[in-house]
Amino acid sequence: MAAIKELKATVRSGTGKGAARSVRREGKVPAVIYGGGEAPQPISLNYKETNQAIYAGHFLTTIIELDVDGKKERVIPRDYQLDVVKDTPLHVDFLRLKAGSRLRVDVPVHVINQEISPGIKRGGTLNIVRHAVEMWVPADSIPEGLTADLATLDINDSMHISAFKLPEGCTPTITNRDFTVLTIAPPTVYKDEAGATAAAAPAAAAPAAAAKAAPAKK
Template sequence: MSEQLTLSAETRELAGKGASRALRREGRVPAVVYGNNEAPLSIHLEEKVLMKMLHTGHFMNSVVMIDAGGQTTRTLPKDVQFHAVTDRPVHVDFLRISEHAQVTVAVPINFINELKSPGIKRGGVLNAVRHELELVCDAAEIPNDVIVDLAGTDIGDSIHISQVTLPKGTTSAITDRDFTIATIVAPSGVKSEAAEAAAAAEGGEEEPGADEVPTVGEAETEEGGE
């Protein structure tokens, strides 16, 4: 289960670009807490602490307790905006949730048993179509990852969501199709040989047959020779 995080914050009275820029110059990150039929709460966080949590790799699928103004609010991070040049966080959105609310979270995929894949052993390459899955689960039981077992997979095989054992108590947020998680593709050398063989086969089929009708130019030459 994903761990619960705690962030200390301060409420902010002023909004707008000017106020937000001033906060960022002081090493603070503007944020907002919304949802659960309550008024939005404007806050700001310490950038260094936020960056440390972002670097854990599971910030977006963790419950974050926001401690602001003497009150603690249970939230789920929904969006982090970054500066286009510096990659520093410039704004964060948090969604209020109850302790056992049903939430939709993006959970990272962990591929295992690559050495037990005949296709990969023969030089095949794992093509990860998705690196995370959107799951619906209890807010108190958010999984750290989704395990996808590659044992027994061969070149040309595709792994679909129906073949994946999801963590207990979770379901896929996408239910209208059996989408692809990953494929095992042939190495480039094998693909090149196959392409050359196909091209050679096509070239052989293009050889003119003995009973082909001569072109107009050929027919005129033959008539002139007679």
């Protein structure tokens, strides 16, 4: 299950671009909580805490318990905007999590035992087709990831979604086919190396041909 983080927030009254700019001038990050059958709630977040949470990784699959002026609200980030120049957080959208609800998230794929894979040892290349799998998951039990074990995979082997042990209550959004998640591709021979090899053969043969054609000395 994904870790639960805590963030402090305060209710803000204004909405729109002007109100958001005002919040940023105060050194805070504007945000909004929506969903769960309730009206959207504009809030402001601590800049430092928000920035750390975003750059800690897996922000969009992390359950967060917001402390909004003393009232606890369990949410999950659904979107966020960064400054195009400074990469600092500008706005965050949160979705309320209600008991028994399900939501759609991208669950990351984690690869293990790559160093002992027969295919990798023989020079094969790991080709990850999907770095994350979109799934329907319980709102109160979001998985941290899907584990791809390469211990027995050889060249030209692949792992489809059916090969993964899916967390309880989780299902892929794609259900009409057994889609590929990763493959072990065969080694690639680069054209420049092949060309160099081909060019080397005539070059090596040239001295021998010249010696054979030269007239014998008397």
